[in-house]
Amino acid sequence: MANDAGNNIEYWLSVPLIHKEATYELRKWSYLKIAIDQNLIWIRGFNQADIESGAVLKIPSINRYYLSGTNLIPYGKNLPALLEPNLLWSPIQRGLKVKLPKENFNYFGIKQSYKIALTPTDEVKPINAIIVDMKTLENYIYSASNIRLNKLKWTVTENKEALILGTPLLPVPSKDLYQNACFLLPAGWKLKHENMIEVYSQGLGEAMDYYYLISKEDKIVKVRKSDFKQLSKGSLIKTIA
Amino acid sequence: MKGNTSGNSFYKMIENLFLTNKLVLFGRINVINSEQEQEVLELLEIHYNNESIGYPNIPPPFEKEAASWSSKILFHAAQLVMYREHSGETLESFFPTFTPPKSAAAIITADLSFRYLSSILKYLEQIDIEDELIPILKNILTEWHYSGLLSDNDLEVDDLELIISNNCLKNLYVDRIIKHKRNKIAQRKEVKQLVLTALGNYKNEFWKDFNEPI
Numbered sequence: 001m002a003n004d005a006g007n008n009i010e011y012w013l014s015v016p017l018i019h020k021e022a023t024y025e026l027r028k029w030s031y032l033k034i035a036i037d038q039n040l041i042w043i044r045g046f047n048q049a050d051i052e053s054g055a056v057l058k059i060p061s062i063n064r065y066y067l068s069g070t071n072l073i074p075y076g077k078n079l080p081a082l083l084e085p086n087l088l089w090s091p092i093q094r095g096l097k098v099k100l101p102k103e104n105f106n107y108f109g110i111k112q113s114y115k116i117a118l119t120p121t122d123e124v125k126p127i128n129a130i131i132v133d134m135k136t137l138e139n140y141i142y143s144a145s146n147i148r149l150n151k152l153k154w155t156v157t158e159n160k161e162a163l164i165l166g167t168p169l170l171p172v173p174s175k176d177l178y179q180n181a182c183f184l185l186p187a188g189w190k191l192k193h194e195n196m197i198e199v200y201s202q203g204l205g206e207a208m209d210y211y212y213l214i215s216k217e218d219k220i221v222k223v224r225k226s227d228f229k230q231l232s233k234g235s236l237i238k239t240i241a
Numbered sequence: 242m243k244g245n246t247s248g249n250s251f252y253k254m255i256e257n258l259f260l261t262n263k264l265v266l267f268g269r270i271n272v273i274n275s276e277q278e279q280e281v282l283e284l285l286e287i288h289y290n291n292e293s294i295g296y297p298n299i300p301p302p303f304e305k306e307a308a309s310w311s312s313k314i315l316f317h318a319a320q321l322v323m324y325r326e327h328s329g330e331t332l333e334s335f336f337p338t339f340t341p342p343k344s345a346a347a348i349i350t351a352d353l354s355f356r357y358l359s360s361i362l363k364y365l366e367q368i369d370i371e372d373e374l375i376p377i378l379k380n381i382l383t384e385w386h387y388s389g390l391l392s393d394n395d396l397e398v399d400d401l402e403l404i405i406s407n408n409c410l411k412n413l414y415v416d417r418i419i420k421h422k423r424n425k426i427a428q429r430k431e432v433k434q435l436v437l438t439a440l441g442n443y444k445n446e447f448w449k450d451f452n453e454p455i
Contacts, residue, residue, distance in 0.1 A: 145439035146416040234295025
């Protein structure tokens with residue numbers, strides 16, 4: 001089948017050399033090629049979506065072109081502006097080198113510490129734990145079908161609310177939580193430094209035996225895993241009594 | 242354990258069954274005297290009250306007659322598996338019918354003992370499929386089909402009204418249908434809607450093969 005005529009068009013751009021830093025974001029597209037011509041940086045190999053993306057548009061003083069035969073035509077125009085320059089092309093990741101700073105052996109900030117904190121997020125996580133008011137739970141469980149309960153585990157929190165783990169969730173009003181490693185986090189929030197989660201778990205030491213329930217106010221409550229019991233009417237009534 | 246129960250093999254069997262879920266026979270008795278029966282009744286009542294706290298809705302009260310009758314049937318069934326020297330004629334005499342009217346309380350109370358009958362039945366069928374005890378036990382499980390739901394046999398159930406009339410038993414019954422995936426009974430129009438309600442939105446998760454259209 002014939003390709004869409006627009007698919008094979010190759011887009012180019014040129015940037016003054018003084019704005020070299022601004023092009024570093026384009027390294028993420030490893031198929032691009034880069035060349036330097038006196039005061040200009042040339043980058044080629046864009047497709048239509050790339051050339052219109054924010055990563056390209058935010059580079060200052062760029063000129064965008066597309067290649068037609070050997071002519072470079074400015075983006076959105078119909079007449080050629082210049083001929084394809086004859087340059088030495090190299091892959092963009094080689095052309096734009098990244099220099100990592102050397103390790104600072106004189107760094108003594110070892111006593112610094114920070115709190116485990118939460119931050120709001122739009123990411124949707126599957127909810128697998130809820131906190132329910134005892135009275136609400138009691139009303140529901142009074143005539144609940146066993147099949148809805150026997151896969152769930154529960155315990156009572158400091159605030160005398162029921163913390164229920166497992167799915168399917170109960171059809172009652174609840175505060176929703178999700179589990180991430182040893183943490184139980186409120187829905188709509190995530191750990192501020194999520195990539196530190198392994199370090200946290202190791203640092204906490206007891207992560208095997210406890211869940212750490214973090215509230216939106218960054219208050220952390222430990223809940224012993226062995227305190228969880230299978231949810232049933234009998235278990236609830238004996239707890240209340 | 243009370244001192245005077247040490248010689249009561251009936252009591253010891255039931256107690257052991259409740260504690261360990263294993264059937265052990267402690268010697269043979271053919272006739273159960275009223276003292277032994279009373280001891281077992283107390284044990285059953287404590288056990289029932291403990292367990293019924295967890296029943297949905299309002300659990301019916303302990304039903305003494307059903308408890309005593311059903312536990313004796315369980316005891317004799319277990320004994321006849323191990324010690325058999327009766328001819329077929331006398332076998333029936335160990336399994337009298339339940340004369341008082343059946344009630345939800347009786348059904349739930351009898352289940353304390355009858356829930357073990359299906360395992361005995363299965364065991365018997367492995368030993369000798371022609372055993373005369375098998376049809377007797379099957380009859381009991383068909384009549385007391387709340388317990389019968391635990392066995393693999395097809396049940397010809399006719400009186401679902403009694404089950405549905407009690408909210409507690411109704412929920413227990415539906416739970417058991419779902420847990421043991423008794424599709425045939427679940428398709429009965431009396432309980433089908435109840436099963437669907439219990440499964441709610443999670444039909445695929447709990448019971449994938451349950452087919453919805455009637």
